[in-house]
Amino acid sequence: MKNEQAEVALPLIRRGRDQNLARLLVMLGVVFALMAVLRPEQFVTPANFGSMMRQFPEYGIMAIGVSLTMITGGIDLGVVGTANLSAILAAKLMFAAVPRGAPPEQALPYLALAVLVALACGLACGAFAGLLISRFEIPAILATLGTQQLYTGIAIGITNGRPQSGLPLLYSKIGNTEFFGLFPLSFLVFLVVAVGIAFLLSSSRFGMYLYMLGTNSKAALYAGLGNTSILIRTYMLSGLLSSVAGLIMMARANSAKAEYGAPYTLQCVLIAVLGGIDPSGGFGKIVGVTLAIFILQFLSSGLNMFNNISNFYRDVIWGGVLILVLVFNRLLSQRAERRAARRGE
Amino acid sequence: MASTVLKLEGIEKSFGGVRALKGVDLEIGAGEIHCLAGENGSGKSTLIKVISGVHEPDAGWIEIGGRRFTQLSPIEAISLGVQVIYQDFSVFPNLTVMENLALNMELMDKRAFMNYRRARSIASRAVAQIGFDVDLDERVENLSVADRQLIAISRALLQNSKLIIMDEPTSALTKKEVKSLFSLIKELQSRGISILFVSHKLDEVFEISERYTILRSGENVAKGSTTELDHRAFAFHMTGREFSAESYRPAGPRGEPILSVRGVSLRGCYSGISFDLAPGEILGITGLLGSGRTELVETLFGITQPDSGTIEVRGLPAKIRSVKDAIRKGLGYVPSDRLTEGLFLPQAIDRNAVIAVLDRLSNGFGFLRRKAVAETTLRWIRELSIATKDPSLPVRTLSGGNQQKVVLARWLANDLSVLILNGPTMGVDIGSKYDIHALMRKLASEGLAIIIVSDDLPEVLACASRIIVMREGAFVRELDPASTTESVLGELSTGVA
Amino acid sequence: MITARRFFARSEPWVLAAIVILSLLIQARSGQFFTGNNLVDLARAFIVPGLLSIGCMMVIVSGGIDVSFTAVAALAMYITDKILLQSGYEGNVILAYAMSAGFGLLMGALNGFLIAFLRLPTLVVTLGTGSLFTGLMFGAFSASASDVPPAIVAHGKETLFTAVNSDLGLSSNMPSQILILVGMLFLAFLLLRYTMLGRGIYAIGGDEAAAERAGFNVRAIKMFLYCLVGVLAGITGISRISMMAYADPSTFQGMELTVIAAVVLGGTRVTGGLGTLTGTILGIALMMILANSLILIGIPTYWSRAFTGAVIIIGTGVTAHQIASTHRSQRDLKKT
Structure with missing residues (x-):
């Protein structure tokens, strides 16, 4: 007995679950190779990579937020509404505080303030959703369907549905800065977010709480995890990330509008599932999510290079990929179950 | 023993390379309360599933009511009068007592339509069999665990059962509820129904059953009449370990209350x-x-x-x-x-x-x-x-x-x-x-x-x-x-x- | 037997009370609620979400959720419309309904296969198929607003009666499609209450494993259910374009949220097992009255979406709270 115990391995280093990552890497490689072969002169160019780096951060950051909520066994369908509402508030503040053609040194503090307001709005939106889910026990799907309507509705209400354009030049100038002439600011923000959240999930107390709460919320209650506070903090984090995405969208489009990025909601769920987040909660990693974001971006940029393919095929492909991934994962897990059954009951 | 209701001989069952049952025998007489005991993983559940037709045995045979089978389908098992009451009772919490009692019967009869008058008469008949007083229109989720179990039992009795298998029936019951369950089991026995009582609690085994079969690692390790069994032997058969008697004098409180x-x-x-x-x-x-x-x-x-x-x-x-x-x-x-x-x-x-x-x-x-x-x-x-x-x-x-x-x-x-x-x-x-x-x-x-x-x-x-x-x-x-x-x-x- | 306790533990009486109070409020404020033409307008607005809510409710009762039914309705009606237009069809509208229901059935069968046979999570599956169907419609069929065949136009003009509001000089026609809704509700009622299939839907929502053991064919029931949702969506599609007299592919966009919210508002338990057609209809009625009466109570149109969101949140919040508190009071009851 003593001898056996001594062989116990160092815990907390997970093994065996990473087949999903390997699969994603293969998929990424296949998609890349396919596009590179079919459209070599367009796909494998610095210009294409530059434009891809400007496109995915906005929905990628939201997808990371959605993934966090899915790990807790919930879902956040209100990310796009939060992003737009935050951006619109920031835009309103800029219009009010910065006169047209104001010099940069006069505009800068107000721009910073506007960014802070947007971030605060994201936090508040998330806190409200978290409160509905944890305190009022509304199922996350319904609560966030509701908040999505509410936030988008408020955004329409305060703008009468009109785009908010004519932002101070400085904002889009900062927002579209390229570092080393290659990496847009939004890409760097995405990297920081992805690495930060990945580290949070793998190495912090909060991260482990998320996984455990997502596995069994009742057991989490009895283990003293503080379910309400964890859920509220998770949705706040998702809201914060959404507002960051909103600010990026605003910089790229040089305007804010209540109904920007409508397809992103589905895309975020798709990315999370594709990236290996278990829709019933408790499992999944940000590395997988990041790979899923790249796969989707390669696919969608590649498809844009075929003139005869309508933009709407993206919906078909995303829907199709989502279902194929689900089917594939199911078949694999069925095989694993059968193998386990053969080994013993 | 008057006649045999169920007889198993040499039942073997493997899953992949693992032999869950290694030649198990079991015999239950008419109107007998038989206890099947064993630790978790001893093969009890697999054996129940073989009897109820869920698993097909690799070897051995099953004899029910004088007919011998080498394999059995769940429907055959039910029509031969074998009923299983699962640990979770297999009830629908969102439906009424009436529907819970009647649905299985109606499904067995392959009915396509729901007739509430017929359902009510089935349900009343079901609860009347055991004198169970319950509001047939109450939803089952509003009932206590013990009442849910009674529903499962009355439902099982509807099918003209000769043998009722109860899988750990007392695990969620209070002492008092266990007492009334036991008197119900005795009552069923007096009607000639045999009970296979699956448990690992020795007190219950002593109290209720007449004969016992103990499994360990998929094998018969002991069987016989309960009166000839004592606590120590029971524990030994179950675990294969010898335990010193539990005699413990707790130390008193130390110091101030915490x-x-x-x-x-x-x-x-x-x-x-x-x-x-x-x-x-x-x-x-x-x-x-x-x-x-x-x-x-x-x-x-x-x-x-x-x-x-x-x-x-x-x-x-x-x-x-x-x-x-x-x-x-x-x-x-x-x-x-x-x-x-x-x-x-x-x-x-x-x-x-x-x-x-x-x-x-x-x-x-x-x-x-x-x-x-x-x-x-x-x-x-x-x-x-x-x-x-x-x-x-x-x-x-x-x-x-x-x-x-x-x-x-x-x-x-x-x-x-x-x-x-x-x-x-x-x-x-x-x-x-x-x-x-x-x-x-x-x-x-x-x-x-x-x-x-x-x-x-x-x-x-x-x-x-x-x-x-x-x-x-x-x-x-x-x-x-x-x-x-x-x-x-x-x-x-x-x-x- | 309905005792007082059971009656008030249900949500239908409360939704009905809310409808009555709201109607009186609007009447007091605008004086225009209980007028023939307003009521007919409401009934008209009620038909499409009402039809969609039937299938939606059944899915939620079975323990699932479907967000693709609006995409199914749109695609089914659009393909039907195009085929009939191109073939110069002049015949009866029945064929249009049959074709659209058929396309709906095929799409529902895809959902059913993925959910019943591969046991995939319903929300994610239907998000995926919804996107697939919408994409096919706009991509493969490059859909845009389109004419409809004469049979459908004629069907749209069938009027049961006309309500005239002499004060405002307005009149509203009661469309014949309301009969389809009534018919479907009746069939759904029979299905849910008097067939083993219908009871099976409730049984699965209560405890899937127990349903399997009791002898319900769980896969077949689920397959049937999602096919049925597809058929209902297909029928809804034709009803919609006949009333509008043109086929707008985006006419259903976002309606799934309103319908799901109304179904939950009507007392259908989100985790499955409980739900009634009466409650569902009341839930839809409440949502429709709210949405159509915003102007009457003086809420500007730009704020209507925010208002819908607030109603979804408050409605589901109240229902969720009610469920939680009945659980608590049941616990108390048992203790004493």
Whole structure:
């Protein structure tokens, strides 16, 4: 007995679950190779990579937020509404505080303030959703369907549905800065977010709480995890990330509008599932999510290079990929179950 | 024995390379109450599934009512009069009692339409068979566990059953409910129905059954008449281990009380509860389900807030508003339902073991100190001899007893002063039960204050240094285990002398 | 037997009370609520979400959720419309309904296969198929607003009666499609209450494993259910374009949220097992009255979406709270 115990391995280093990552890497490689072969002169160019780096951060950051909520066994369908509402508030503040053609040194503090307001709005939106889910026990799907309507509705209400354009030049100038002439600011923000959240999930107390709460919320209650506070903090984090995405969208489009990025909601769920987040909660990693974001971006940029393919095929492909991934994962897990059954009951 | 209802011979069943049943024999006579006993994993469930036609045996034969089969379909088994009452009773919580009783019958008759008049007459007939008084229009989710079981039993009787298999029928029942279940079983017996009673609780086996079959690792290890069996032999057959008799004199309280409860009340649950608990004591709280025992300890642990009264920890008034507060005050709680309240089943053993002490295992920024986490896990796996080679495996791969030890580890890893265990050995096999009792005594002797909530009266008598009986939300009496008996406790719990 | 306790533990009486109070409020404020033409307008607005809510409710009762039914309705009606237009069809509208129901059936069968046979999570599956169907419609069929065949136009003009509001000089026609809704509700009622298939839907929502053991063919029931949702969506599609007299592919966008919210508002338990057609209809009625009366109570159109969101949140919040508190009071009952 003593001898056996001594062989116990160092815990907390997970093994065996990473087949999903390997699969994603293969998929990424296949998609890349396919596009590179079919459209070599367009796909494998610095210009294409530059434009891809400007496109995915906005929905990628939201997808990371959605993934966090899915790990807790919930879902956040209100990310796009939060992003737009935050951006619109920031835009309103800029219009009010910065006169047209104001010099940069006069505009800068107000721009910073506007960014802070947007971030605060994201936090508040998330806190409200978290409160509905944890305190009022509304199922996350319904609560966030509701908040999505509410936030988008408020955004329409305060703008009468009109785009908010004519932002101070400085904002889009900062927002579209390229570092080393290659990496847009939004890409760097995405990297920081992805690495930060990945580290949070793998190495912090909060991260482990998320996984455990997502596995069994009742057991989490009895283990003293503080379910309400964890859920509220998770949705706040998702809201914060959404507002960051909103600010990026605003910089790229040089305007804010209540109904920007409508397809992103589905895309975020798709990315999370594709990236290996278990829709019933408790499992999944940000590395997988990041790979899923790249796969989707390669696919969608590649498809844009075929003139005869309508933009709407993206919906078909995303829907199709989502279902194929689900089917594939199911078949694999069925095989694993059968193998386990053969080994013993 | 008049005639044989069921006879199995040489039943073998393998899953992949694992032989779950290695040539099992079983014989049940008409109107006989037969007990099938065995630890978790001994092959009991597989055997039931062979009898009910769910699994096809690899070898051997089954004889039911004089007909011999080498394999059997579930429908055949039912039409031959074999009914299984599963542990979860297989009822629909959202439907009415009437539909729960009638649907199976209607499905057996391959009906396409629902006729409520016919359903009502089936349902009335079903409950009348056992004199079960229940509102047929009530939804089953509003009924007690015992009533749900009665529904499952009356439903089984509708099919002209000759043999009813009850899979651990008492695991969720109170003592009183078990008593009425047993008299019902005797009543069924008098009608010539045979019962296969699956259990691993030896007291029940002695009380109810006439003959027994014990399985261990898929083999028959003993069979015979229950009157010729004693506790010691039973435990030995079940586990293959010899146990020294449990004789334990708890050390008395040491020093000042660590927990003082003064007049706490919670409307609809319990009222005016006061007691003291000192280090080294094991306080047993017993009472029926619904006596307020679970609600009381859940209040101590911060799950609910009392309407009035005060709680003191180490002589200082303590406001326990949340589980976190309770943990900070040095309380730990092992909930009664290990699978849904205690464990995160698909998550790793180590995560389950350290989840409540992460505050101590992380740095000021909330990041985990991996080495400390690993050391804590290893330490408790060793100290509680949790049988695992790889703590990164899901905790559901462990046996019931080892799972319970993981929940214990979670609290022991904290600086604990009061440990509350609700049903500490519910659904745990004999070997682990013995280990857990020994552990509780050791912890108490090291100065921990322990509360056990249990309606397993022998357990309370064997472990507690004093016993409080609860009834209808109030303390009825405090007793010294050395000078009381099971029957006294039972009478005080039910209020029937 | 309905006792007082059981009656008030249900949500239908409360939704009905809310409808009555709201109607009186609007009447008091605008004086225009209880007028023939307003009521007919409401009934008209009620038809499409009402038809969609039937299938939606059944899915939620079975323990699932479907967010693709609006995409199914749109694609089914659009393909039907195009085929009939191109073939110069002049015949009866029945064929249009049959074709659209058929396309709906095919799409529902895809959902059913993925959910019943591969046991995939319903929300994610239907998000995926919803996107797939919408994409096919706009991509493969490059859909845009289109004419409809004469049969459908004629069907749209069938009027049961006309309500005239002489004060405002407005009149509203009661469309014949309301009969389809009534018919479907009646069939759904029979299905849910008097067939084993219908009871099976409730049984699965209560406890899937128990349903399997009792002898319900769980896969077949689920397959049937999602096919049925598809058929209903297909029928709804034709009803919609006949009333509008042109085929707008985006006419259903976002309606799934309103319908799901109304179903939950009507007392259908989100985790499955409980739900009634009466409650569902009341839930839809409440949502429609709110949405159509915003102007009457003086809420500007730009704020209507925010208002819908607030109603979804408050409605589901109240229902969720009610469920939680009945659980609590049941616990109390047992203790005493």
